[in-house]
Amino acid sequence: xxxxxxIFFWLLxxxxxxxFIVHPIWLPELVSVYGVDVDRQMNVTFEIxxxxxxxxxxxxxxxxxxxxxxRPGPALYWHxxxxxxxxxxxxxxxxxxxxxxxxxxxxxxQYLTPxxxxxxxxxxxxxxxxxxxxxxxxxxxxxxxxxxxxxxxEGNYIGLDDGxxxxxxxIMTQNIVAVPVNRPVKxxxxxxxxxxxxxxxxxxxxxxxxxxxxIPVYFTATKTGEYEVACSQLCGMQHYKMRARLLVMSxxxxxxxxxxxxx
Amino acid sequence: MAQHASLLHxxxxxxxxxxxxxxxxxxxxKVIGIQYIFLGLFSAVLxxxxxxxxRLHLAWPTTQFPLLERxxxxxxxxxxxxxxxxxxVLTIHxxxxxxxxxxxxxxxxxxxxxxxxxxxxxxxxxxVLNMLxxxxxxxxxxxxxxxxxxxxGAPISGWTAYPPLSALGKIAGPGLGAGQTLWIASISIxxxxxxxxxxxxxxxxxxxxxxxxxxxxxxxxxxxWFTAATVALLAFPVLLAGGILLMLDRLAGTSFFLPSxxxxxxxxxxxxxxxxxxxxxxxxxxxxxxVYIVILPGxxxxxxxxxxxxxxxxxxxxxxxIATFAIGLIGFLVWGHHMFASGMSPFAGMVFSVLTxxxxxxxxxxxxxxxxxxxxxxxxxxxxxxYSLGFVSFFVTGGITGLLLAQPAIDVYLHDTYFVVxxxxxxxxxAAVFSSFAALQFWFPKMFGRYMSxxxxxLHFWITIIGVYAIFIPMHFLGMAGVPRRYAQFTEFAxxxxxxxxTVYISIAALITGAAQLILLFNIFWxxxxxxxxxxxxxxxxxxxxxxxxxxxxDNFGDADPIVYRGPYEFSVPGAPTDFTLQTVPDPVAxxxxxxx
Numbered sequence: 074x075x076x077x078x079x080i081f082f083w084l085l086x087x088x089x090x091x092x093f094i095v096h097p098i099w100l101p102e103l104v105s106v107y108g109v110d111v112d113r114q115m116n117v118t119f120e121i122x123x124x125x126x127x128x129x130x131x132x133x134x135x136x137x138x139x140x141x142x143x144r145p146g147p148a149l150y151w152h153x154x155x156x157x158x159x160x161x162x163x164x165x166x167x168x169x170x171x172x173x174x175x176x177x178x179x180x181x182x183q184y185l186t187p188x189x190x191x192x193x194x195x196x197x198x199x200x201x202x203x204x205x206x207x208x209x210x211x212x213x214x215x216x217x218x219x220x221x222x223x224x225x226x227e228g229n230y231i232g233l234d235d236g237x238x239x240x241x242x243x244i245m246t247q248n249i250v251a252v253p254v255n256r257p258v259k260x261x262x263x264x265x266x267x268x269x270x271x272x273x274x275x276x277x278x279x280x281x282x283x284x285x286x287x288i289p290v291y292f293t294a295t296k297t298g299e300y301e302v303a304c305s306q307l308c309g310m311q312h313y314k315m316r317a318r319l320l321v322m323s324x325x326x327x328x329x330x331x332x333x334x335x336x
Numbered sequence: 337m338a339q340h341a342s343l344l345h346x347x348x349x350x351x352x353x354x355x356x357x358x359x360x361x362x363x364x365x366k367v368i369g370i371q372y373i374f375l376g377l378f379s380a381v382l383x384x385x386x387x388x389x390x391r392l393h394l395a396w397p398t399t400q401f402p403l404l405e406r407x408x409x410x411x412x413x414x415x416x417x418x419x420x421x422x423x424x425v426l427t428i429h430x431x432x433x434x435x436x437x438x439x440x441x442x443x444x445x446x447x448x449x450x451x452x453x454x455x456x457x458x459x460x461x462x463x464v465l466n467m468l469x470x471x472x473x474x475x476x477x478x479x480x481x482x483x484x485x486x487x488x489g490a491p492i493s494g495w496t497a498y499p500p501l502s503a504l505g506k507i508a509g510p511g512l513g514a515g516q517t518l519w520i521a522s523i524s525i526x527x528x529x530x531x532x533x534x535x536x537x538x539x540x541x542x543x544x545x546x547x548x549x550x551x552x553x554x555x556x557x558x559x560x561w562f563t564a565a566t567v568a569l570l571a572f573p574v575l576l577a578g579g580i581l582l583m584l585d586r587l588a589g590t591s592f593f594l595p596s597x598x599x600x601x602x603x604x605x606x607x608x609x610x611x612x613x614x615x616x617x618x619x620x621x622x623x624x625x626x627v628y629i630v631i632l633p634g635x636x637x638x639x640x641x642x643x644x645x646x647x648x649x650x651x652x653x654x655x656x657x658i659a660t661f662a663i664g665l666i667g668f669l670v671w672g673h674h675m676f677a678s679g680m681s682p683f684a685g686m687v688f689s690v691l692t693x694x695x696x697x698x699x700x701x702x703x704x705x706x707x708x709x710x711x712x713x714x715x716x717x718x719x720x721x722x723y724s725l726g727f728v729s730f731f732v733t734g735g736i737t738g739l740l741l742a743q744p745a746i747d748v749y750l751h752d753t754y755f756v757v758x759x760x761x762x763x764x765x766x767a768a769v770f771s772s773f774a775a776l777q778f779w780f781p782k783m784f785g786r787y788m789s790x791x792x793x794x795l796h797f798w799i800t801i802i803g804v805y806a807i808f809i810p811m812h813f814l815g816m817a818g819v820p821r822r823y824a825q826f827t828e829f830a831x832x833x834x835x836x837x838x839t840v841y842i843s844i845a846a847l848i849t850g851a852a853q854l855i856l857l858f859n860i861f862w863x864x865x866x867x868x869x870x871x872x873x874x875x876x877x878x879x880x881x882x883x884x885x886x887x888x889x890x891d892n893f894g895d896a897d898p899i900v901y902r903g904p905y906e907f908s909v910p911g912a913p914t915d916f917t918l919q920t921v922p923d924p925v926a927x928x929x930x931x932x933x
């Protein structure tokens with residue numbers, strides 16, 4: 074039974090390692106600047122985790138193979154070894170905490186740094202079960218909104234106040250958002266009802282939309298195309314349907330797209 | 337005597353005669369332990385059935401199942417599971433597994449039966465309180481089941497019940513009316529029960545140890561239960577407070593978790609001034625320590641069984657005790673890693689990240705010590721030993737993916753995807769469940785005087801470990817591809833539909849592995865009545881529970897209170913007549929081995 078168990082744990086280590094190295098299914102295409110660092114850190118961490126996983130299982134299998142009860146001689150009467158214990162504690166601590174500090178640098182660079190001043194600002198408002206987007210228009214200012222003005226039947230999903238001149242040129246869309254390629258985009262995330270989470274796999278980020286809060290995030294998309302945005306915070310019955318399309322366009326296409334919407 | 341029986345005198349109560357006092361409203365820790373285990377077994381059957389229903393729908397979202405419609409007409413309109421039913425099943429699956437299986441069986445179940453025996457006590461410190469804890473847990477389970485049967489159906493907000501969804505009532509969707517209210521009531525009652533259990537465990541461990549059972553002679557199981565109980569004592573009140581506040585938001589019109597300006601189902605909500613994130617802090621301040629409440633007993637059981645069947649002292653007993661406590665302590669400082677994408681301050685994210693990776697260090701120490709225990713051993717490959725080796729494997733496999741999830745830059749991609757689902761099912765679910773399998777197989781002879789079938793145990797081990805790895809290793813890839821959890825089906829997104837073949841494969845593996853659990857059920861019930869009769873010490877082990885008959889008499893050690901002379905894992909002591917030396921063997925026998933403690 075020991076040899077069988079040993080073979081099982083070795084096979085587990087090898088098959089899993091090969092699956093992760095070959096990885097027929099992996100991260101989706103990357104189309105953001107920030108995501109480069111994320112992917113690199115993910116790979117480094119996978120390598121460390123993989124070495125730990127494989128060596129632990131190889132060792133486990135080796136001990137099971139070798140130390141069955143049919144072997145000659147008594148079991149070792151061995152309680153501890155301070156040197157070994159101190160060594161593996163220190164090595165583990167250095168690797169784990171080092172990894173954490175390295176990861177924190179990537180995090181800080183993105184999340185503790187304000188968005189570039191020339192970023193295009195778009196407001197995102199989650200609702201059960203749709204994503205609303207708003208561009209400030211030529212004046213660069215968002216018009217006032219109020220909860221009591223929300224009316225889904227009239228298409229006023231975010232409750233825009235007609236009386237506010239700043240809102241006259243605001244451009245609103247639902248479940249579709251376009252951004253220019255290679256230009257920083259700043260999202261102001263809100264929710265009008267429950268929690269939602271704005272998840273764009275190709276940009277490598279997600280951010281919860283929380284009622285009562287406006288949460289800024291920014292990114293720079295690097296490749297034109299159409300991508301999917303999912304909701305990844307349970308928001309009710311049709312959570313699985315809450316989908317938006319993200320269009321990354323050249324500057325000219327984006328300008329044309331926006332002006333068409335403005336009419 | 338019972339009135340002043342506090343520190344010096346253990347409570348003595350004669351065996352009750354009536355069936356009801358003996359087996360139903362019993363104050364005997366052994367009966368209560370078994371009651372918890374059967375409550376857990378019932379929960380496991382229910383929770384597993386629910387997971388299989390989910391897998392069925394995920395794999396074949398458009399296939400009709402007329403039989404299921406006949407069984408559950410409301411949940412399967414047109415013979416297809418409705419999305420709200422999927423979320424209801426998901427919510428009850430998570431709740432029942434986390435609370436009523438993983439929290440009750442390893443801690444309240446095996447802890448209740450074994451811990452007093454291992455420290456040489458006649459019962460828990462507060463036997464009546466112990467009975468009340470069990471029956472309070474039972475009521476909590478009944479209330480949870482009731483939440484599925486009320487108008488509007490079972491709650492759909494997941495086992496984490498994040499507000500506003502969980503706080504708004506019916507207007508936010510189906511299942512969020514009476515069902516959600518009963519869910520919160522159930523969890524609050526459960527908190528109360530766990531609190532009482534924790535008090536009892538801590539007091540018993542500190543005050544009721546036999547002569548000579550110094551703290552550093554306690555089995556690692558006892559250390560683990562003691563630490564888990566301490567964590568429970570400090571964590572459950574926070575969830576209880578959260579539950580009460582959430583209930584007030586729902587029923588009394590308060591706004592602890594609800595901000596102003598929400599528009600739900602076309603209506604402006606009148607609440608103002610609260611924060612949905614506050615709930616997440618309260619929930620995870622409990623919720624992360626809860627992971628350790630679940631897994632610490634498993635670690636203790638694994639250490640205990642590995643040492644026993646390696647016929648070797650556990651390697652680094654002292655380091656194990658320190659690591660156990662370090663995990664319990666640091667476990668309270670890492671809750672924010674569940675909230676990297678929540679809108680919490682990114683500064684806090686960095687602090688929680690480094691603290692989370694720090695808690696990995698004592699966890700890694702455990703793995704090193706388990707491996708070192710196997711080195712130079714003479715391993716007896718019993719079924720319980722195999723389950724314990726499975727625990728070690730799961731602890732490694734599920735632990736290392738924590739390295740990714742602990743880093744916010746990586747976690748905001750993987751958060752709320754199937755990567756996380758795979759991670760916690762391995763490290764929390766499977767590890768704890770395998771330690772419970774191991775414990776059941778190991779202590780069954782002590783509990784019922786009969787062995788479980790070793791052959792069936794091994795068969796069950798092999799099918800289950802292969803099956804669960806076949807399910808959960810590939811599941812990581814779904815997470816890498818960005819598949820969100822808690823989706824009723826993957827039909828609405830192009831990138832999710834493409835991954836459907838993998839989803840189908842996982843469901844098939846789950847159905848097979850789920851069916852294999854019938855082997856375990858059969859083994860339990862067959863062995864209860866037909867199992868081979870077991871002697872007092874069937875595994876040639878060393879701790880106090882093996883010094884008395886199987887099953888033990890009502891008052892455990894009776895008048896012959898044990899005296900402890902040595903540590904818990906004295907296997908293969910040079911010069912000793914056998915390869916195990918019971919803790920009660922007086923010193924001179926193994927004097928040649930040198931002194932410990």
